[in-house]
Amino acid sequence: MTTMAGWFLLPVCPQSPYVWNGHRFSKCFMNMTLGFGVNVLTVTITVLLGLTLKNDGRRRRNFEKSLLEKTFVYVLPAIGVFLSLLDMMFLLRRLLTGDVVEYHEWLTTASLFAVWTCTAIFANCSNFERIFTNKMLCSWWIVRAIFGILVFVSTYADFEILRSLNYSFVILLDVLFGASGFIIRSEQAKSSPMEDSLLSVDVDLEESRMGNNxxxxxxxxxxxxxxxxxxxxxxxxxxxxxxxxxxxxxxxxxxxxxxxxxxxxxxxxxxxxxxxxxxxxxxxxxxxxxxxxxxxxxxxxxxxxxxxxxxxxxxxxxxxxxxxxxxxxxxxxxxxxxxxxxxxxxxxxxxxxxxxxxxxxxxxxxxxxxxxxxxxxxxxxxxxxxxxxxxxxxxxxxxxxxxxxxxxxxxxxxxxxxxxxxxxxxxxxxxxxxxxxxxxxxxxxxxxxxxxxxxxxxxxxxxxxxxxxxxxxxxxxxxxxxxxxxxxxxxxxxxxxxxxxxxxxxxxxxxxxxxxxxxxxxxxxxxxxxxxxxxxxxxxxxxxxxxxxxxxxxxxxxxxxxxxxxxxxxxxxxxxxxxxxxxxxIEPDRTNSSPSPIINNDQAESDVKETAVFMSNSCSSWSSSKEVEPNILLNNLTLEIYKGSFVAVIGEVGSGKTSLLSAILGEMRLLHGSVHANRSISYVSQVPWILSGTIRDNILFGKDYDPQRYWDTLWACALDVDISLMAGGDMAHIGERGVNLSGGQRARLAMARALYHGVDILMLDDVLSAVDAQVADWILRNAILGPLAQKRTRILSTHNHQAIYSADMVIVMDKGKLKWVGNPSNLSGSSYVAFSKLNELDTTVRIQGQNSQIIESTDTHKHLVDEKDDKNASNGVTETIDDEMRKEGRVQFSxxxxxxxxxxxxxxxxxxxxxxxxxxxxxxxxxxxxxxxxxxxxxxxxxxxxxxxxxxxxxxxxxxxxxxxxxxxxxxxxxxxxxxxxxxxxxxxxxxxxxxxxxxxxxxxxxxxxxxxxxxxxxxxxxxxxxxxxxxxxxxxxxxxxxxxxxxxxxxxxxxxxxxxxxxxxxxxxxxxxxxxxxxxxxxxxxxxxxxxxxxxxxxxxxxxxxxxxxxxxxxxxxxxxxxxxxxxxxxxxxxxxxxxxxxxxxxxxxxxxxxxxxxxxxxxxxxxxxxxxxxxxxxxxxxxxxxxxxx
The missing domain is CATH 1.20.1560.10 (ABC transporter type 1, transmembrane domain)
Structure with missing residues (x-):
């Protein structure tokens, strides 16, 4: 290796034409490879980019350059030229004092001068941004600095203090020049379409909401x-x-x-x-x-x-x-x-x-x-x-x-x-x-x-x-x-x-x-x-x-x-x-054309256009898509619910009532068949979900505030009297999961949310069981059957006897199957067994009822709030949720x-x-x-x-x-x-x-x-x-x-x-x-x-x-x-x-x-x-x- 290196380096390093000298690379080899070679490569890349890249017109020429760009264009190249000339002066001083200056040192210094001269020329061209903000060239300037450190070590090892100090400034200049290119590039990316993107997909990112700052x-x-x-x-x-x-x-x-x-x-x-x-x-x-x-x-x-x-x-x-x-x-x-x-x-x-x-x-x-x-x-x-x-x-x-x-x-x-x-x-x-x-x-x-x-x-x-x-x-x-x-x-x-x-x-x-x-x-x-x-x-x-x-x-x-x-x-x-x-x-297919999910639909459009809910031979399970053998919970359901109808879903505990509503919502895994829920839906779960915030926030739920509809909704859900007794009214804060409210109040609040949104389909999962009989009757007459929901499709899972007889259609569920579907007046035969059990259960609930929250009265609202229960409920929300406190000033010595x-x-x-x-x-x-x-x-x-x-x-x-x-x-x-x-x-x-x-x-x-x-x-x-x-x-x-x-x-x-x-x-x-x-x-x-x-x-x-x-x-x-x-x-x-x-x-x-x-x-x-x-x-x-x- 020494012989080959000697043949290669002999013309420029006659004194020491070796690659390895003692325990390190020779100074000649370092200068010719990481010095002269890197400099020549830099000039080549800059010239090629300068000749091939054209100005894309993104810069508006009547705008002046920023301070950073002026530094980038004028100051840094000028400093680079000065440092390279200073390095030449050091070599001349050595030559005048009788020291031997080999050719490789002159070549390295001259090529460095060429680099910065070339950079200064192209930095003043009209397409300088396209050249020097190119990712490859910006990165190369940083890589140059790394190579420069190795050359610096070689110079430093020979105890050339002044040249080592000068070369350290050259390394710093390389880093600053490359970093400035990256900064200008990032500024361009913020104010112009994404070009030369690192992403492989050709998609424009959404503009930031932060704006100028x-x-x-x-x-x-x-x-x-x-x-x-x-x-x-x-x-x-x-x-x-x-x-x-x-x-x-x-x-x-x-x-x-x-x-x-x-x-x-x-x-x-x-x-x-x-x-x-x-x-x-x-x-x-x-x-x-x-x-x-x-x-x-x-x-x-x-x-x-x-x-x-x-x-x-x-x-x-x-x-x-x-x-x-x-x-x-x-x-x-x-x-x-x-x-x-x-x-x-x-x-x-x-x-x-x-x-x-x-x-x-x-x-x-x-x-x-x-x-x-x-x-x-x-x-x-x-x-x-x-x-x-x-x-x-x-x-x-x-x-x-x-x-x-x-x-x-x-x-x-x-x-x-x-x-x-x-x-x-x-x-x-x-x-x-x-x-x-x-x-x-x-x-x-x-x-x-x-x-x-x-x-x-x-x-x-x-x-x-x-x-x-x-x-x-x-x-x-x-x-x-x-x-x-x-x-x-x-x-x-x-x-x-x-x-x-x-x-x-x-x-x-x-x-x-x-x-x-x-x-x-x-x-x-x-x-x-x-x-x-x-x-x-x-x-x-x-x-x-x-x-x-x-x-x-x-x-x-x-x-x-x-x-x-x-x-x-x-x-x-x-x-x-x-x-x-x-x-x-896997996420369900929720298309933009319909506000509600279309999980699967292999039927003609004419089959579903007049229906609110359409199910055909659907089998659903609560298992995830990863399970190979899912446990089927709802089996072969075929169902058609017309728009504007009131449907009661009944059945024994565990018969599949909640699962039926979940399947319509798209929350269950559809194994085969089709489920189509037409247009918009509101949903009240069996355990009402209450948002931590004000009562109004829970009802509006992101929707615009309409005072007339809002207060009509509160009246229909029997919430207006409750709110009037609360400190702060409807702006009173509710704790997590509605901890400050009673169970009946939580159910009525969730019901009010569903009613206020004015959607096409209301899905209510046993919402009446959380309130007593009088309140259930009020909500049934004024909310579910009232003017706010009269033209909507309402699907109610319930045990309430009065609600079942008020329905246009009754669905009897048994072990995950549709046991019977029809008019409530036709409940007979095998379906009557399930209905009679529900009737007994409903009677028991009436007898055992909870402490009344609202009782019938002779005023315009036909109800009052029970004093004891309302006192407990209102006390729970008298105080709003405290903001989290934080100390001020120094940490106390205590x-x-x-x-x-x-x-x-x-x-x-x-x-x-x-x-x-x-x-x-x-x-x-x-x-x-x-x-x-x-x-x-x-x-x-x-x-x-x-x-x-x-x-x-x-x-x-x-x-x-x-x-x-x-x-x-x-x-x-x-x-x-x-x-x-x-x-x-x-x-x-x-x-x-x-x-x-x-x-x-x-x-x-x-x-x-x-x-x-x-x-x-x-x-x-x-x-x-x-x-x-x-x-x-x-x-x-x-x-x-x-x-x-x-x-x-x-x-x-x-x-x-x-x-x-x-x-x-x-x-x-x-x-x-x-x-x-x-x-x-x-x-x-x-x-x-x-x-x-x-x-x-x-x-x-x-x-x-x-x-x-x-x-x-x-x-x-x-x-x-x-x-x-x-x-x-x-x-x-x-x-x-x-x-x-x-x-x-x-x-x-x-x-x-x-x-x-x-x-x-x-x-x-x-x-x-x-x-x-x-x-x-x-x-x-x-x-x-x-x-x-x-x-x-």
Whole structure:
């Protein structure tokens, strides 16, 4: 290979015509392939696109270019030309000083000049948008930057500081140019028809409902610095935030837009692979390209993670050599600039990934919601309600988290590989001893993670059971309090909670071992690596030691994270399969030409045009389409119901009356035959479905308000007197499932809804059984047979004797078959047996009747409300549903105090002391390493190597002890708090007055006992643990810097002031956003749970669009809150990282000044400076770790 390469490279590299030189590719080979070759390819692509692509006329030429486009067209190419000319000047300087400049260097620099010159020419052409916003060329500019990093490493390895710095700016320019092209392309996509779409289907997406907003029109600087959040943060400092104060969503984050985008891809996937569709590939088609584009940012960000340690290595070597050149300043400034550039890359990657995850989440949630509105009850029977709710919550979360895991699957091996290679360069094979310890811990961590997974699975089962029991208690709380069963059912619930806590404790203590291994690995690595390195006879120096420490700090996170990433991938795959199975359910054919479903119709149109309901030899089942041998419930039904008739359906219990109505509605699976329900339908189920909202909302049900018809409906359903006695009248709020109303009131309210809509067919399932005889008579005469429904087709399943004799036609059901159909006057023979049983049952009901709600009277309405029952009913709705309260301002100190008390004051003190001593021992370990390094730098060591090695081992043992103490004390304290918080909450809830449950929705209470309690059980201890570790780590860095660099004390006050101001400014807003986030989540799951119960009613009324729009409004609020919260956290993250970058530059520059002898102040030995450099390279992590305080 060397001979062939020599023949190829000899003309341009006469000095070193080799591909491989030592332990890396030669500089000649890198320049000719990744330098000159890539540049030539760039010019070729640009010229070809410039000559072939024509202006499509989308831009209106009388409009001026935007600021971003001006920068894109004029500024960036000019900078590129300047940098390439500057590189030529460096080569000329070397040539004039007598150095040899080979041809490959001239070719690389000249081709770079050609690239930017060509770019500047074509950027001023009329079709520049078509050229430089082309997907291929935009991506190529990003790929150029990746290749440029490799060339940069080659240049940097030859210690060409000035050219390396210049080349780093070239790489940055490539990234900016490619990113600008993508941004301009996205702006065009928002204001023009979709062209060059990533979707394979040629469908125009529905325009977003969000309209123009400021988020879409931000300048490049605002996008980079997240200044758009400033208005929200200013309001957050001054007042309590409301939803109207939040950031507007960008156009492409509108839930309707996202829903349509993913739905089109899913339908395309389903049409192509109907037998085996994949929801994963539908997601890839919808969001694959933006996600892949983020991978390019991820690569750059990961590569820059290693630039800092390598620059630190060069800086320490420069300080050790005592050079008098100015290269030290370039190294010091580059160290800070690298950190700053990485800060922008890191925050931009996180921001765009978070946006993508929010879009994906809203897409999945809306598609699941729409699917629940679309599929029949029979098709849905293969899934339990709890399983469907899990689709919306757990499975959606796991699928969205795939966005993180998928990039991590290739990013983590890349980071590990680069770190291992750089460690080998520093300490040869001695690094294997440290890596061996880490690798040995990987199966241990894997085993622990599997144990945690099993414990979590069992814990979630017990949690689901606890929530189920809590829901039952809330549903029957009135009965419990009436009988004084509070303590009995509290103990019943606590049995499940005890099992849940036992699994939670197993998980917490296993987590403590993970924390222990995580925290002690760096000290163990330094002990084994540097111990073996010195025992092998190598000489330790500051550059080697502290570069290795910085590299291992970069390596440890990928090594420990990999098992969790794999688990996340597995969870996401399982969830995707579950979602695919649910979304593949068959939907009934609901054509637009008819408001009601035509399930199957093999008859001529003339057969059904005069009928309201037509059935021919239909066989129906409650089984889903997946069942091969369904259980037939309705067999060979042939039925014809004429328009405008009143039909009574009778039969014994379980004879198939409700199933007949469901088959007409299309809720059952039609095995063969045909069912045709002509025109519009309204439906009242046997258990009336009541919407959480006002009485008027329940009656209108999305329909326009007609006062005359509205009040006529209330009178016909005997609701006008009830409403007049309620506080707020018809605007009084009703609790979930109508908990504030009596059974009769719920039935009459559902009846009023069906009557108000004025549809062609009224389907009433045993609606009269929920009211007493007098009210049933009133509803029959004034509602069912009254003027509002007189010309409608009415199908009533009933046991009411009077209703049966008032019917035009009676249908007798028996064991799923039509036993008899005819006029009620002809009920005789075998059909009379069923009718006589119903007559007896109806008589019994009359005798046993419930406490009357409405009795006959002599006033104009001929009825009054029974005083006792109406008093109870009206009291239930006297108070409207309370809005969810949220605190304002700072988190009170009492909250922290109470949580510490729940943990236990003794254990809280132990946690704090062990955390401080853990950090002190960690700092002592590194300080001892710096002493060891300085000792080996002297001509004669004061003590033998074993002395330093044994002392280092002692520091490791002390650090391990305090780390273990901190981890297990935190786990114990968190468990104590979890138990006490739940017990206190349950005790207060179970003894709350009954009025509290009328005023508070059950979904809100369940949210407190599920999501919020999960935060107390799991999230809060985890976050507090990280926060405490970062706090003591930051404190340790401040002490180290103050000890080694005296000048840092000058920065301590101003930087501390800036830091505290940033934190105060952020935390004031973050608390409000966190509270809004909690408030915005509840309506989403409450709305979803609600439609699971009432989906059949919603489909019958054809109100799917109304409820879908209602749901998307909840999603918009959640999206706005999450988007604002993410932007605010990244606003702070960027500024903290910039602050850290400034500190890095300051410390590095002062160290260089001290080494040059320009100041008389002692800046420390190379070992101490290396120790300081390692800490400041890690300062970003500690500073950004402070963001975790937003969770509380």
């Amino acid at each position: 400021k988020e879409d029109k931000q300048s490049c600087w605002n996008l980079l610095t997240f200044n758009s959040i400033m208005s929200v943060m200013n309001d957050g400092v001054k007042k309590q935030l409301d939803f109207k104060d939040l950031l507007q969503l960008p156009t492409d984050m509108d839930p309707s837009f996202c829903h349509n985008k993913l739905l089109i891809c899913w339908k395309g996937q389903y049409s192509r692979n109907g037998s085996n569709p994949s929801f994963f590939w539908a997601i890839c088609r919808a969001y694959g390209w933006p996600y892949v584009s983020l991978g390019l940012l991820k690569v750059l960000n990961d590569c820059l993670s290693f630039v800092g340690p390598m620059l630190l290595n060069r800086l320490i070597r420069f300080l050790q050599q005592g050079s008098r050149t100015s290269d030290g300043y370039f190294l010091a400034i580059s160290l800070g600039l690298t950190s700053i550039f990485k800060s922008f890359l890191d925050t931009q990657y996180t921001f765009h990934l978070s946006k993508l995850k929010l879009k994906l989440r809203s897409s999945i949630m809306t598609i699941i919601y729409q699917k629940c509105l679309s599929i029949s009850l029979a098709e849905r029977s293969q899934f339990s309600s709890g399983e469907i709710q899990t689709f919306m919550s757990v499975d959606t979360d796991r699928t969205v988290n795939l966005c993180n895991s998928f990039h991590d699957m290739w990013s983590l091996p890349l980071q590990i590989g680069l770190a291992l290679y750089l460690l080998y360069v520093q300490v040869k094979f001695a690094f294997l001893s440290g890596i061996a310890i880490t690798i040995l811990l990987i199966p241990v961590n894997k085993w622990i993670s599997e144990m945690i997974a099993r414990a979590t699975e069992e814990m979630m089962k017990q949690k689901d059971e606890r929530i189920r029991r809590t829901g039952e208690i809330l549903t029957h709380i009135h009965t419990l309090k009436t009988h004084g069963w509070e303590l009995l059912f509290s103990d019943w619930l606590m049995k499940t909670r005890s099992l849940e806590v036992s699994y939670l404790s197993t998980r917490k203590y296993l987590d403590a071992w993970c924390v222990f291994f995580w925290a002690t690995t760096p000290t163990l690595f330094s002990l084994f690596t540097f111990g073996l390195f010195s025992l092998l006879g190598y000489k330790l120096d500051a550059a080697t030691v502290f570069t290795c420490l910085a590299l291992f700090n970069t390596l440890i996170s990928p090594l420990n994270s990999f098992p969790w990433v794999i688990n996340g991938m597995i969870d996401a795959i399982i969830s995707l399969r579950r979602l695919t199975r649910f979304l593949s359910c 909250v922290y105090k109470n949580y510490a008390a729940f943990c236990g004051w003794f254990i809280t003190i132990i946690i704090c002391i062990s955390a401080f001593l853990m950090q002190a021992s960690r700092n002592g370990n590194d300080l001892w390493l710096s002493f060891w390094v300085d000792a080996t730098g002297r001509s004669q060591m004061d003590s033998p190597t074993t002395f330093y090695l044994v002392t280092l081992c002692i520091f490791c043992i002390i650090n391990s002890f305090f780390t273990l103490l901190r981890a297990f004390s935190f786990a114990f304290g968190g468990l104590q708090a979890a138990v006490k918080v739940h017990d206190t909450l349950l005790n207060k809830l179970i003894h709350a007055p009954i009025q509290f449950f009328y005023q508070t929705p059950g979904g809100r209470i369940l949210n407190r006992l599920s999501s919020d309690l999960y935060t107390i059980d799991n999230s809060l201890p985890f976050i507090l643990n990280i926060l405490l570790a970062n706090f003591v780590g930051l404190l340790g860095i401040a002490i180290v810097l103050s000890y080694v660099q005296v000048f840092f004390l000058l920065l301590l006050l101003p930087f501390g002031y800036i830091y505290s101001k940033l934190q105060f400014f952020y935390r004031s807003t973050a608390r409000e956003l966190r509270r809004l986030d909690s408030v915005s989540c509840s309506p989403i799951y409450s709305s979803f749970t609600e439609i699971l119960d009432g989906s059949a009613t919603i489909r019958a009324f054809k109100c799917e669009d109304f409820f879908f729009t209602r749901f998307t409004k909840h999603i918009i609020l959640y999206q706005q809150t999450s988007f604002s919260e993410t932007t605010a956290s990244l606003w702070l993250s960027l500024r903290l990282q910039l602050l850290a970058g400034s500190i890095i530059s300051f410390i590095a520059v002062t160290a260089v000044i001290g080494s040059l002898g320009n100041l008389s102040i002692n800046f420390g030995t190379p070992g101490l400076i290396g120790w300081t450099g390692t800490f400041i390279c890690c300062s970003n992590c500690f500073l950004v770790g402070e963001l975790f305080d937003k969770f509380y």
